[in-house]
Amino acid sequence: MIPATRNKRKRFKRTRLLFRFILLLFMAFTLGLIVLLSYTRMQGPPPIDFALPTQYLASDGTIIGNDEDGQNRFTITLDDMAPYIPQATIAIEDRKFYSHYGFDLKRIGGAVLANIQSGNKAQGASTITQQYARNLYLSHDKTYMRKWNELLYSLRLEMNFSKDEILTGYLNTIYYGHGAYGIEAASQLFFGKSAKDVTLAEAAMLSGIPKGPSYYSPRNDLPRAKARQELILDSMASVGFITQAEADEAKKEQLAFVDQAATEAQEIAPYYQDHVKALINQQTDFDEDRIGTSGLKIETTLDPAIQAKAEELVDTHMPDSELQVGLVAIDPRNGEVKALVGGKDYEASAFNRATQAKRNPGSTLKPFLYYAALESGFTPMSTFLSEATAFSYDDGREEYAPRNFNNVYADDYITMLEAVAYSDNIYAVKTHLSIGTSELVSVGENVGLGPFTERPSLALGAQPVSIIDLTNAYSPLANGGKQIEPIFIRSVTDTNGTLVYEQKPPVRQVLHEDTAYVLTHMMQGVFEPALNSYTSVTGGSVAKQLTHPTAGKSGSTPRDSWMVGYTPQLVIGVWTGYDKDKEINQTESQVAKRIWADLMEFSMKDELKLPFKKPAGVEYATIDPHTGLLANDACPGGRQTAFLQGTAPIQSCSSPEAAEELQEEPEEKKDGFFKRFFKWFSIEDGDPSQPDVLEEDEEFELE
Known part of the structure; x- marks a missing residue:
């Protein structure tokens, strides 16, 4: 009897110690969580401003140039997107987006286990909030320190912004390949239409690209992109965003992609764009740096056909010498400048002879x-x-x-x-x-x-x-x-x-x-x-x-x-x-x-x-x-x-x-x-010390 009692007491002590240990761990975890949440709350909302390239549009709405390293990026609201876009994104990227607090412990645990088993950090578990935080503030290095900072920023985002605001920011910053940042740029790039007008099939195709912008780009590998599109459609049906019948119908839709050459923004009229930038700098409170990174949409008066022809004629007629050229075309009915060439070669000389000389x-x-x-x-x-x-x-x-x-x-x-x-x-x-x-x-x-x-x-x-x-x-x-x-x-x-x-x-x-x-x-x-x-x-x-x-x-x-x-x-x-x-x-x-x-x-x-x-x-x-x-x-x-x-x-x-x-x-x-x-005029307003010089004043017309 005595040995049995001793064993019970030992088990009780061990259980009590274990309970105390668990309690201490829980208290430490709770205290740490309180400290963490207090810290993130004290930090306030993180800045969500990011460099947006300013876009220059011709008079017909076509893109003639972008600032900020040639990035193609637009910012639109959820209301300006087809509803299929956020649905498809949530279905494939983060089904618990509207219920978690910036991170998913179950996904994190599964990813950690998978990484331990594989011996690397290839498996990710980032929520939409975490991906948004990474896009705004962090690199894409696969390190635990980066993941920790990602978590902190995610908490700050969740504490200070609504889910819709976070989802909107994510869809406007995620990279879709080929220089397109954000869903609107991607929609224009691949389908030549606004994100508001895309179909279910098009939305599913677009939503599959960010996982691997090069790997899943329909321009690079259409069969692979098509397979991912079908996976997303099935995921949307499984969570109830659409019916399976709608998913099957969307899979059959023949997608009409825009020709790549037609969608690549032609960098034309560089002298014209420089002058536009100078005008905005003079007439507004935007300095030169802010003009290029504030996401402005500048609608110009330039006629792209006349401008392109002007540049072509300069290339055709100008001799292979240092002879320079300046050209301006203006609509006299309204004063709109339709074309401007400031020199023979912008790369060789950005001096604008049309406006500065x-x-x-x-x-x-x-x-x-x-x-x-x-x-x-x-x-x-x-x-x-x-x-x-x-x-x-x-x-x-x-x-x-x-x-x-x-x-x-x-x-x-x-x-x-x-x-x-x-x-x-x-x-x-x-x-x-x-x-x-x-x-x-x-x-x-x-x-x-x-x-x-x-x-x-x-x-x-x-x-x-x-x-x-x-x-x-x-x-x-x-x-x-x-x-x-x-x-x-x-x-x-x-x-x-x-x-x-x-x-x-x-x-x-x-x-x-x-x-x-x-x-x-x-x-x-x-x-x-x-x-x-x-x-x-x-x-x-x-x-x-x-x-x-x-x-x-x-x-x-x-x-x-x-x-x-x-x-x-x-x-x-x-x-x-x-x-x-x-x-x-x-x-x-x-x-x-x-x-x-x-x-x-x-x-x-x-x-x-x-x-x-x-x-x-x-x-x-x-x-x-x-x-x-x-x-x-x-x-x-x-x-x-x-x-x-x-x-x-x-x-x-x-x-x-x-x-x-x-x-x-x-x-x-x-x-x-x-x-x-x-009455042989004296030059009252002139400088008598500088008489007319024949060489400067000779006029000759050569036919």
Whole structure:
């Protein structure tokens, strides 16, 4: 009896010790859990902000570029997803998601046991919350320390955010392969549609990819991806999200994947994107770093077809040399910039010549001079003598002797219509001095050019302007005199869809509509070989390419070549030249014109052939362009020309004496025209120590 009693006592003691040990363990576990939960609670909510790439969209909604290392990522809410997406994700990844507290002890225990048996850490047991925590804060290293930190972050997430918020964050951050982060990017990548519109079969296919983005990608191995899709459909049926019949029907659905080449975001218009980023930096509180990592959606005004063609033409026409290019295309009706090229090779030089460089515009500035002349009482038939001329100014202390290209002069009187078409420099300078040098300065400022200095050579574009400013300055000529600041951005929205910025500059009436129309009608003559006389029209080499009513002006200096022209729907400006002081040759001087003509014709091929809108206050007369008189049988083949109301000629070619009355008196005549009207201007606003330099001011047109 005694030994039995002793054995009982020993067993009782052991049981009591074991109970005490278990109790102590439980108390320690409880205390540790309390400490852990208190610690995580004290830590507060972890930051859930992550770098989201800013996305640039063309005017048609296509992607033209992404910031942040080329990642493709969007943020959407659960309401913006098809309900099958969260259901499929929960069914395959974490069926107890809505009942656990961030981790699943049963799954963890099973994973630990499997890892012990296999001798490695290959088996995972991460819940959706843990995966989300890892995506936000941790690496993917398979270490116990990483798993511990993952657990801590998971607890903090569960304590501070709802299950729906966690699931939303997970679905927006998980990687689906091919650069796509989040369900919306994946849906667009594989199916070309929003996550809101995917079918059950598509949702199951997408939900199977994150397990192994390369391994289960339907682009890499469709049979393997299909097998996982079917597994997910069965899992959804087993947990009651769908019926088995629905699962079987979804398995039969033929999935239509988007072609990979079609979905890869083409990085086009890098100079354009740089300028858009600079505008947002200037106009909002987003600095450059935040612009690229805040997940902004920037809808631009860029036309991807015109931009792609512009870049193609630059590649085609630009010679294999250091010759550079700048190009801008603007819709004059609303100011939207449809294309921009800032150089021949962005990788070689990110300097944006279209917006940052300033170059002498040459004869492309003349339209604004002739606008001022029309406003001062000139007409398209006003005449000056085209001959070699030296102009003195600054009270006779300085002399300016511009020349025409190849020293070709009419040695006769020519009309303004001819002067525009031939780009006659002598006519331009005489006009400039006749109306007063301040007039061109004033018109230039009205259309956004300048500031300019009053000097004779300004008539020939001897002061620099930017390519975008000059191109935009032509818009009022195309749209009835209205000026709009170039618009690159339609809207900028943040990740919540809230409007952050939109570019809505004011519209200003800067030119008289009737005068702008008369000037435009003259500038169409640049492309009319019928006007050829002592020389050829400057746009004759590309005239046959143009199928729509088009006006324009070419210009050149020893170091610059320009072509700016417009239809009622589009203004295009092209500049070519060298970055450093190097002159262009005759062959290189034609490149700008060829790029311009090819791009204009491409851009207009599907547009209506709209005439420039004739305003009130304009009349037409059929004129002999060489005499400036009404055409008749004696002077057949006249040109219908626009005039301001009441200024059209009333005399015909049959009255030679009338023609003489319209001509200026020769300069060498005592007290002649120039003595009476050119008071040989001193340059009041200029720097007398810097006289006009012939090399900079020579104007030449090369055809």
